[in-house]
Amino acid sequence: MMIWVILMAMTAAAVMAVLWPLSRAAAVAGQADPDTQFYRDQIAEIERDRDRGMLLPEEAEAAKAEAARRLLRASGARKSGALAMGEPALRRRRAASTLALSVLPIVALAVYGAYGSPHLLSEPPGAQLRRDADKLDLGTAVAQIEAHLARQPQDGRGWEVLAPVYLRMGRSEEAVRAYESALRYLGRDAGRLANYGEALVIARDGMVTAEAQAAFQEALSLDPSSAKARLYLARAAEQDGQPEKAKAAYRDILSSSPPDAPWRGFVQEQIARIDGNQGAAAEAVRKGPDADAIAGMVQGLASRLEAQGGTPEEWTRLVRSYAVLGQRDKAAAAARRAREALAQDRAGLETIDALAQELKLTDSAP
Structure with missing residues (x-):
């Protein structure tokens, strides 16, 4: 004023x-x-x-x-x-x-x-300039690293620096490829494998796929104390419809964690939820607070595909959504129905088969 x-x-x-x-x-x-x-x-x-x-x-x-x-x-x-x-x-x-x-x-x-x-007068002096500079610096830094890696793709350290930046920017698929390059040129250590598995989970909308599980298991073999790998493997067990195995994994993590470990609160919540038998494993992996709304959207997609059919991408989305919600029986049934609907689409059938293998829906095989 x-x-x-x-x-x-x-x-x-x-x-x-x-x-x-x-x-x-x-x-x-x-x-x-x-x-x-x-x-x-x-x-x-x-x-x-x-x-x-x-x-x-x-x-x-x-x-x-x-x-x-x-x-x-x-x-x-x-x-x-x-x-x-x-x-x-x-x-x-x-x-x-x-x-x-x-x-x-x-x-x-x-x-x-x-x-x-x-509006600049309502902000502290330099605030807008600092905010624009941060955006410019991040974009400029990414562009510079990408240009460097285009000239020297064997620079594993550059890929490892770039991967978490891609995740921050919401470019999860590129983060996955960056971690793959880092593993290729720097070697497969526990921390790098755990980060790679996490990027795979984020890129698959929270689903711990078979590929991600393999990365976490390898990380755990190299470092049995890797908290990130152990947490994601516990989530994988829950998504696979094995709540008791997941609860045992969570308790093992809790018993071996130091008192000030930042993940203790989260692990205790998972154990309490499973002990309380609150329903489906979807509560562990759901992203938003309104589970009913999410379930409603999935059911709407299922009804439309059942009545009108759809593309391989839409069937894939339905199968993956059921898997993320922990409804593996519905995911397997949706995979079988997708095969029937896409019987004349070889590429579509290959997509559904690959997804079923990734999600370990073995009971959905023809």
Whole structure:
């Protein structure tokens, strides 16, 4: 708010500095009159001619008297004109000054509000610049790393740095490929494998696929204390319809974790949920708070595909959704129904078979 007060005061001062002299009476009355000045110069010239002897004293006095009469008439007309029109002109100038003083700032603010950036004034100095710089720096950094990796694709460290940035940007498929390159060029250690498995889970909408499980199991073989691998394998057991196995895995994680481990609260919630028999494993993997709404959307997709058929991608989405919700029997049934609907589509059948193998829906095989 203070910045607006300062700007208005500066505008008012600038306008007054220009208009104040024009609003004074002296500005009207003090202006030079060319007629009176002419007659004054004429009298001075007569005196000089008399001094040089070009005019007789009598002639000089007669000429000066005539010039003086004309000067008096001109001065009188000047005064009467000033009295007649000086005050109205003064009022008009004062009115123009007031109008300019009020209208100009309003017009300036309106134009600034329409075409400027007034929101910047409501933020701390430099906040917008820092926010834009952060976006620019991230985008620029990613572009630079990508350009470097295009020239030197064997730089495993560059791929490992780029992969989590891709995840942050929501580019999960690219993160998966970046971790694959990092594993290829840097080797398969426990932390790198666990991160790769996590990227696979994120890219598959929270589903711990067979490929992701293999990565977590390999990470666990290299480092039995890998908390990330153990947590995702416990989730995988729950998604596979084995709640008791999942609960045992969670308890094992809890018993071997230090008291200040950041994941203890999460693990305790999973154990309590399974012990409470709250229903399906969907609660462990659901992303939003409204499970009924999610289930409703899945059921709507299933009804439409059953009645009208659909593309391989839509059948894949349905099967994967059932699997994520922990409804493996429905996922297997949807896979069988997809095979029937796509019997004439070889590529579509291959897609469904690959998905069933990935989700370990062995009972859905033909």
